[in-house]
Amino acid sequence: MTRSVAALRRLDPRSAAREVSGLGDDAWTRAFLAALQDQVRDDPLERLLGTWALSAAGAGRIFGVSRQAIAKWRLQGVPDDRLVALADLDAATDVLLRYVRPERIPAVVRRPADLLGGASLLDLAEAHRYADVRRGAAHMLDLRRVQP
Numbered sequence: 001m002t003r004s005v006a007a008l009r010r011l012d013p014r015s016a017a018r019e020v021s022g023l024g025d026d027a028w029t030r031a032f033l034a035a036l037q038d039q040v041r042d043d044p045l046e047r048l049l050g051t052w053a054l055s056a057a058g059a060g061r062i063f064g065v066s067r068q069a070i071a072k073w074r075l076q077g078v079p080d081d082r083l084v085a086l087a088d089l090d091a092a093t094d095v096l097l098r099y100v101r102p103e104r105i106p107a108v109v110r111r112p113a114d115l116l117g118g119a120s121l122l123d124l125a126e127a128h129r130y131a132d133v134r135r136g137a138a139h140m141l142d143l144r145r146v147q148p
Contacts, residue, residue: 037097044090045070045078051093052122053106062089062125088130092121092137099141115140 011019021029042050049059056067056074063070063082073079078086096105109121116124116136124133 034098044086044093045073048086048089048093051097051102051105052109062122062128064128085128085130088134089125091134095134095137095141113140 009016020032045059048054049056052058054062056070059070060067063085073082093105096108100108109125112118112120112123113136116132119127121133121136121140124130124136
């Protein structure tokens with residue numbers, strides 16, 4: 001990379017990303033992205049909405065509340081009685097971000113999987129089976145299953 005950090009900051013984020021990804025080392029770029037995501041970790045609810053491409057209504061279906069309640073949560077924080085559910089979904093999101101390209105995650109969470117009994121991760125979340133979502137994401141992406 002020939003640009004300094006100060007020069008990268010003058011670029012718009014998409015141009016800076018092209019600079020970094022243009023290094024030709026995809027493994028390094030993915031590790032760099034993961035490190036950035038760890039440092040700039042969003043609020044878990046915002047990260048869930050963004051990563052899974054969920055609307056407020058979709059998030060409402062997952063948590064069994066209205067879209068207006070989700071809007072309130074985004075302003076005032078998630079109620080204590082929903083934090084365990086959000087933690088399970090956030091853990092699943094961590095696994096997905098580690099093994100799946102971010103732009104593909106919305107399709108992955110919506111795709112029925114034999115390993116999940118024909119359900120999708122989103123189906124499990126909407127059925128309020130949050131721990132199953134966490135375990136299912138880890139199981140679906142466990143590469144030890146497919147290695148000889």
